[in-house]
Amino acid sequence: MILTVTLNPAYDMTYRVEQFERGREHRVLSVEQRIGGKGINVTRVLNQLGKYSRATGFADHVFAAAAELELPVDFVHALPWVRRTVVISESGDGTATALWEPGARVGDPYAVEQLLVRVTGLLPDTGGMVVAGSLPGGVGDSVPARLARTALAVGVPTVCDVDGRALRLASEVPGVVLMPNRDELERLTGVPAGTPDEVVRSVRPLLERGVRAVVATRGPEGIIAVTSAGAWSARLPEPMAGNPTGAGDAATAAVISGLANGAEPDWPALLADTVATSAAAVVIPVAGEIDRALRDRLAPDVVVTELRGTIQETTS
Numbered sequence: 001m002i003l004t005v006t007l008n009p010a011y012d013m014t015y016r017v018e019q020f021e022r023g024r025e026h027r028v029l030s031v032e033q034r035i036g037g038k039g040i041n042v043t044r045v046l047n048q049l050g051k052y053s054r055a056t057g058f059a060d061h062v063f064a065a066a067a068e069l070e071l072p073v074d075f076v077h078a079l080p081w082v083r084r085t086v087v088i089s090e091s092g093d094g095t096a097t098a099l100w101e102p103g104a105r106v107g108d109p110y111a112v113e114q115l116l117v118r119v120t121g122l123l124p125d126t127g128g129m130v131v132a133g134s135l136p137g138g139v140g141d142s143v144p145a146r147l148a149r150t151a152l153a154v155g156v157p158t159v160c161d162v163d164g165r166a167l168r169l170a171s172e173v174p175g176v177v178l179m180p181n182r183d184e185l186e187r188l189t190g191v192p193a194g195t196p197d198e199v200v201r202s203v204r205p206l207l208e209r210g211v212r213a214v215v216a217t218r219g220p221e222g223i224i225a226v227t228s229a230g231a232w233s234a235r236l237p238e239p240m241a242g243n244p245t246g247a248g249d250a251a252t253a254a255v256i257s258g259l260a261n262g263a264e265p266d267w268p269a270l271l272a273d274t275v276a277t278s279a280a281a282v283v284i285p286v287a288g289e290i291d292r293a294l295r296d297r298l299a300p301d302v303v304v305t306e307l308r309g310t311i312q313e314t315t316s
Contacts, residue, residue, distance in 0.1 A: 268306070
């Protein structure tokens, strides 16, 4: 089993329009509403990949009941209500505009401890764990790091896909795998991360402090993974057009799927699979879904490059 933790879930609303323009009325072509949140979307993709995954985290009773109809879940009922996220997807060129509500505040002072107990009880049957997404009010930035330490202490590979101070604290956990995008990585390191060379140089201090790997997602430019053993970039020959909202969650699902096998992964192969899985999410108008046939077709075409020169530069 792979466990995902979503601390600030959402009802994902996707409005499809022909073309979105500020200041005018729009006729909506279709509306999709589903339960969501980054960890929940990762669970969806994992289940599509044939990996059994269970979602936990915080929710209210209504959201938890809706989730149970679709996915294996085990939520702590600590939220008074669950937020919404709204994506306006333009069918003309695939542009997506997103609005994220901040969400409700967790008022129960024991909620975090209840979640830690819940996660600890699930870890013996867990091959990998993902902590992903934003934090609701009332939940400290240290919670993702605490969850990661708990899992790694019993040998469960853990990916943290968080931002801000929560990402900074998670980066201090030995053995963790971080999955920031470019902006998140630059906020974490305080230095530019626009080129592959800059990415590798910027994450070297994280690896020296014990981070197992940094997998930097770069949108149309693909992905860069940096570990103590090497660094690689991976991308498609041509970017995939569509809605990128769920691409990062699909990438996280592919990475934890590879890590959950136990042995150190073949990183070039894992990156090829990750890029193909992420691209297979872009063509779907809602997050948490992939086109599996497209994923299989794209994987052999992914261009993976070992960043040998950059590694030598950082260690010289």
